[in-house]
Amino acid sequence: MLGFMAFVAAPTIASLVISFFDYALVGTPRFIGFANYSRLLFEDPLFMKVLGNTLYYVASYVVINVVIAIGLAVWLTARTGFASFFRAVFFVPVIIPTVAVALIFRLLYLPEIGLINVALSSLGLSSIRWLSDPTFAMPAIIIMSVWMGFGYNLVIFIAGLKGIPDSLTEAATIDGAGAWKTFWRIKLPLLSPYVFFATVMTVIFSFQVFDQTYIMTGGGPINSTNTLVLYMYQQGFEFFRMGYASAIAWVLFALVFVTTLIQSRMQGRWVTYDI
Numbered sequence: 001m002l003g004f005m006a007f008v009a010a011p012t013i014a015s016l017v018i019s020f021f022d023y024a025l026v027g028t029p030r031f032i033g034f035a036n037y038s039r040l041l042f043e044d045p046l047f048m049k050v051l052g053n054t055l056y057y058v059a060s061y062v063v064i065n066v067v068i069a070i071g072l073a074v075w076l077t078a079r080t081g082f083a084s085f086f087r088a089v090f091f092v093p094v095i096i097p098t099v100a101v102a103l104i105f106r107l108l109y110l111p112e113i114g115l116i117n118v119a120l121s122s123l124g125l126s127s128i129r130w131l132s133d134p135t136f137a138m139p140a141i142i143i144m145s146v147w148m149g150f151g152y153n154l155v156i157f158i159a160g161l162k163g164i165p166d167s168l169t170e171a172a173t174i175d176g177a178g179a180w181k182t183f184w185r186i187k188l189p190l191l192s193p194y195v196f197f198a199t200v201m202t203v204i205f206s207f208q209v210f211d212q213t214y215i216m217t218g219g220g221p222i223n224s225t226n227t228l229v230l231y232m233y234q235q236g237f238e239f240f241r242m243g244y245a246s247a248i249a250w251v252l253f254a255l256v257f258v259t260t261l262i263q264s265r266m267q268g269r270w271v272t273y274d275i
Helices: 002-018 035-042 046-076 085-095 098-108 115-122 134-162 166-174 179-207 210-214 228-240 244-268
Strands: none
Touching: 002 210, 002 244, 046 085, 046 098, 046 134, 046 228, 085 134, 085 179, 098 115, 098 134, 098 210, 115 179, 134 210, 166 179, 179 244, 228 244
């Protein structure tokens, strides 16, 4: 309890209080009420761009991550050989440090000699300036993030698929249902609680994206990959606007809370807990 108060509750309350001050680490903090929030939401054009970048990242990353994880989980549970090997291979990126992954992908994304552009050139396609073109910088980060993260959801979905009774799929096969129909009518509905959990957790974590953008692009080019947490870091530790950074943190908290609440309210429409 003491640890929770010292390392969780106290810093959280302090950040909320600081968000109502003009606080720059040096000098006397000046109480300004909701001015930080007003400026953030109505006067800061860069915040709206950063918010749009974050929502774009979250939507793209969550959908691609979950779809790939479900597809591979179905494929692996249908295999009889090397399933454990492939499961381990797909999970390894989850435990590799982000810095190491980012360095590898920076090499892959090099304009002329990067492996990805070399492959594109061999197909007769023009090379892409992945990290210096505002059009491709965010997709490049999303690709890297998906490669790093889908293995976690893959393990969850494999556990869910293994919990489906074989009698249900066997009965569907006897009734003439093919693999595709069996997946949509039996496997996916029974997997829905796992999909719901994975989606909620993936959304929460994706809103907190920082390492990838900080290491790969620093938020550039032209703020095309700047996200809420990175923007909060810049305001707090580069410009020393601690009050403004705290306001960004609480806006992010509100955004994550509302998104999670909407997901929870909507689960009754598509999640089934009955077998």
